[in-house]
Amino acid sequence: METAPGTLRRTPLSAVHRELGAKMVPFAGWEMPVEYSGLITEHLAVRKAAGLFDVSHMGELEVEGPGALAFLQRVTSNDVARLLDGQAQYSALPLPNGAPADDVIVYRRSADRFLVVVNASNVEKDYKWLLSHDGGEYELKNRSDDYALVSLQGPRAQAILQPLTTVDLASLRYYHFADGELEGQPATVSRTGYTGEDGFEIFVRPDHAAAAWKRLVEVGSPQGLLPAGLGARDTLRLEARMCLYGMDMDETTTLVEAGLGWIVSLDPAKGDFPGRPVLEAQKRGGPPRKLVGFEVLGRGIARHGYAVSVNHEPVGAVTSGTYAPFLQKNIGLCYLPAAHAAVGTDLEIDVRGRPVSARVVPTPFYKRAQ
Amino acid sequence: MYPDDRRYTKEHEWVKVEGDRGRVGITDYAQNQLGDVVYLELPEVGRKLKPGETFGTVESVKAVSELFAPVAGEVVEVNSALVSNPEAINTDPHGQAWMIVVRLQDPKAAGSLMDAKAYQALVESAK
Numbered sequence: 401m402e403t404a405p406g407t408l409r410r411t412p413l414s415a416v417h418r419e420l421g422a423k424m425v426p427f428a429g430w431e432m433p434v435e436y437s438g439l440i441t442e443h444l445a446v447r448k449a450a451g452l453f454d455v456s457h458m459g460e461l462e463v464e465g466p467g468a469l470a471f472l473q474r475v476t477s478n479d480v481a482r483l484l485d486g487q488a489q490y491s492a493l494p495l496p497n498g499a500p501a502d503d504v505i506v507y508r509r510s511a512d513r514f515l516v517v518v519n520a521s522n523v524e525k526d527y528k529w530l531l532s533h534d535g536g537e538y539e540l541k542n543r544s545d546d547y548a549l550v551s552l553q554g555p556r557a558q559a560i561l562q563p564l565t566t567v568d569l570a571s572l573r574y575y576h577f578a579d580g581e582l583e584g585q586p587a588t589v590s591r592t593g594y595t596g597e598d599g600f601e602i603f604v605r606p607d608h609a610a611a612a613w614k615r616l617v618e619v620g621s622p623q624g625l626l627p628a629g630l631g632a633r634d635t636l637r638l639e640a641r642m643c644l645y646g647m648d649m650d651e652t653t654t655l656v657e658a659g660l661g662w663i664v665s666l667d668p669a670k671g672d673f674p675g676r677p678v679l680e681a682q683k684r685g686g687p688p689r690k691l692v693g694f695e696v697l698g699r700g701i702a703r704h705g706y707a708v709s710v711n712h713e714p715v716g717a718v719t720s721g722t723y724a725p726f727l728q729k730n731i732g733l734c735y736l737p738a739a740h741a742a743v744g745t746d747l748e749i750d751v752r753g754r755p756v757s758a759r760v761v762p763t764p765f766y767k768r769a770q
Numbered sequence: 771m772y773p774d775d776r777r778y779t780k781e782h783e784w785v786k787v788e789g790d791r792g793r794v795g796i797t798d799y800a801q802n803q804l805g806d807v808v809y810l811e812l813p814e815v816g817r818k819l820k821p822g823e824t825f826g827t828v829e830s831v832k833a834v835s836e837l838f839a840p841v842a843g844e845v846v847e848v849n850s851a852l853v854s855n856p857e858a859i860n861t862d863p864h865g866q867a868w869m870i871v872v873r874l875q876d877p878k879a880a881g882s883l884m885d886a887k888a889y890q891a892l893v894e895s896a897k
Binding site (some may be wrong): 700703 | 801802805807809827829830834860
């Protein structure tokens with residue numbers, strides 16, 4: 401409870417969360433639901449049925465104009481030219497040192513109209529960073545207040561959403577999106593998520609958010625849907641080994657070190673972007689350190705910041721660590737020198753003064769059955 | 771909702787005096803703040819505790835929290851069943867999920883802690 405509640409922003413669903421008895425916490429300047437019925441229950445609901453998340457705190461930046469594509473090619477790490485209309489792409493805004501200012505999803509609405517969805521904690525920073533680049537024939541707008549965003553995740557997501565939307569979900573592929581209606585109101589449905597499950601992120605108008613949420617809960621509840629908070633979102637994404645900005649990566653960790661070399665395009669046609677020389681060298685020659693997954697073998701949860709040693713030599717710190725509710729193991733991520741990053745490497749983690757053994761394991765920790 | 775057969779600390783522990791002994795646990799408010807508990811570490815029998823001294827840790831999926839002795843005394847009993855099934859802290863914090871029993875150094879010392887009404891008021895003000 402580090403910030404006075406009065407200074408926190410509220411999403412259009414704030415009143416709904418309160419009605420549901422959610423526990424609200426400060427997060428990235430917002431007052432957000434951390435859990436409703438309980439973190440573990442919510443986590444398991446997403447793995448087995450469905451969960452509904454309010455992620456309206458995420459930012460939406462719109463880039464529009466004939467120069468929009470060229471601009472995005474200059475400021476993002478992935479190859480935006482590969483996107484077709486209605487397609488989305490995981491990417492990053494790299495800095496000159498090869499580290500991300502943020503990780504983002506770029507949506508191509510049309511050849512000259514893109515939406516960039518950014519982390520809540522970075523909206524202002526990203527917006528200023530993008531404005532600082534040379535102009536071109538495009539307009540950059542912060543549209544964050546114009547969208548509410550709910551995320552419906554889990555194996556039952558399609559069955560729950562389909563009766564409520566005009567978008568044909570069966571033909572909507574992973575990392576694709578479509579405009580349509582949700583309960584008679586405009587909505588953009590994107591087959592994306594941050595849980596390791598199938599699911600949808602649904603952009604709606606803020607004044608429609610509460611009605612959309614309530615209908616999804618009404619239709620989904622009999623199928624096992626639960627409202628899910630930031631707590632479950634964090635444990636779900638970690639089981640799926642998805643990085644969290646500010647924890648597993650920041651302005652000091654390169655994209656290649658974070659294991660995100662696959663969103664760094666070296667295609668000559670893409671051209672130059674910040675950090676390209678560093679990222680190119682690391683992609684070709686290997687990074688000096690790597691973000692790896694570990695499993696705790698001893699008793700204890702390895703949490704963010706706990707020191708990690710190999711052969712009693714301090715080599716790094718835990719970036720994310722948790723009890724993994726579906727796997728029923730304690731897992732985490734940490735940066736290790738490349739020489740010590742192989743799967744099977746034995747680690748020792750300092751859990752509040754007590755050494756606890758751990759081992760580097762393959763990731764993702766959890767992968768859903770196809 | 772807080773039982774009036776015991777006393778409470780501002781760190782959200784309770785102590786129930788039973789003769790010269792005090793049974794200690796954490797409050798419903800504390801378990802609710804923690805969320806799903808997955809680990810509990812408790813002291814050995816025989817450990818002498820000063821008021822406010824750390825006697826263990828309770829860990830939920832998202833947070834770790836120290837346990838503080840509400841009163842002075844020697845640990846005479848430890849709820850080892852709870853260590854194996856710490857989720858009872860979420861379901862029955864004031865009953866089954868007691869943590870330790872101490873032989874009280876001063877059986878009257880608990881009297882200076884908050885009663886149920888005062889604790890309830892503290893919790894309400896934190897909301």
